[in-house]
Amino acid sequence: VKTRTGLARIIGFAQTIMGGTATFFAIFLFYNAFNIKTMFGFNTAETVIYVWLLIIFGILSLISGLFLFFEPQR
């Protein structure tokens, strides 16, 4: 049980960070912060799709990660 709880905490933390990073990356991409859009050579139409994908990916990962991180102990 302890191993599972520890693993759930680690994976949950990693997934939450990943979700948060993806969401922030979407915001940076939208505003072309740090010239990200230029760096990857995305045009406007591509950017919109990537921003949506990243936001959906990020939010779902975040929720799933938080479920794992705050998993109640048996």
Place this chain on the structure above:
Amino acid sequence: LEEPHLKRELGLARATMLGIGGTLSAGNFVIIGYAASLAGYAIVPVVFGCGIISLFTMLSYAELGTAIPLAGGEYTWVKVAYGGFIGFLTGWFEWLSNMFYAALSAIGVAYVTAYLIPQINIPILAVLVVIIFSIINLKGIKETSNAQTVVAALVLGILGIFILTGFPLAQGGQSTISPSLGLVGIFAATAYLFELYLGAEAVAAAQAEIKNPGRNIPIAIVLSAIVLISLYTSLVFVAVGIVPPDILSQQSSPIAFVAEQILGPAGGVLITVGLAIAGLAATNEAILAQSHVLYAMSRDGYLPKGLCKIHKRFCTPHIAIIVSAFFTVILTATGLVNFVVYAVNLGFIVGFTIVNFSLIKLRKTAPHLKRHFKVPLYPLTPLAGIVTAAFLLIFIEPDVLILGLELGVIALLVYYIRMVGYSRIRIAFGGISMGLGFFTAIVAYLLGNNVIVLQGASPLLKSIIIWILILTTAIQFAAGLLNVTAPDR
């Protein structure tokens, strides 16, 4: 909080004043300026049209209010008609609409006050109004319909003076109805001013306090609608008859500005004081209403139980009030009048549409329900309410529509988390995580085989991205497995 224990002491006159008083918010008199910029002199028929559109649904409120005499208004009726998610959604949007309405009323108070004291900071004053009335509600106030009747009568009196003295002076301009933005401007102004008549449904919500509800509720609703349509139409007729729409739209408090042209500086002060009092009363009502909705939804198990906790000393739903106040303060701090107006309209358009559908459904599924009042010209009247409200949706600002969609998705999520159960949600998210893992694995594969090309990326950056995607895949799969095999709470 439970209305069935209240005494039936409101007669027809006071019930009518309740409907009138519910709509007299300071925000209504601020937004007339922007609407005039959209519709030009056609604002007069626009205001009249908004009243008629609102009346379609008010008749449904009258029928349902007498047929289902239970506390909770539209939330309860929809729960009876549809139950489940639709009932939850109605309560959710009712809460949000009242929150937006509280914010709009507070911002309205700040705007009309700024007309007299231009130095004040509008968002700060509006936030202060919300905080003060939230604290007052926390400590508990008696819902004195007497006070509301007095406030409504006072504001009606002041507006009556404004209209009667301004009517002979109103001339020119309005004879040529030429909207500045054409037909689109007229419809946009209608969608914008839709909230002008909101609040009249308070009569149906207070059914437990009204004497002889079967007779008085429908008459009070129709009477208050007639008074309000006459009042607002005459008001804008006088306003654009004295001050052209383009100048009116530039004023922070358009009606106070017109009053100053008619009655001198004293007129401006009189209107400002009247509107500020009305705005404060409306803010208080909206804060009270939204905390009641949160309380009822929590009591029914739709929201966390903590929200229906009652304070031991003050006997008020303190957690619900604090949560409501928190979101209202954030919204009020933006000071964005137009955004808040459209948000109020969106919430009520959704609510009105569901109420009309509920009426149609209950006529079919519960034909033997005792109805003291029946909507005339059924089913044309509720259908007209649905069609006109849905049509106005087209003219709501896209930003607000997106916000509405997001709030609907959040509602769906909250509902399923509460209703479906923790372990099933965990299993669902386990599946989602594995799906995301599968997706990132495919992206990594396509990127590695140059099917997806990142034009501006160097080979080093590309290989870093591929490794990040592989790591992401592993984490997502592991998370998926852990969620699927999660212990039941």
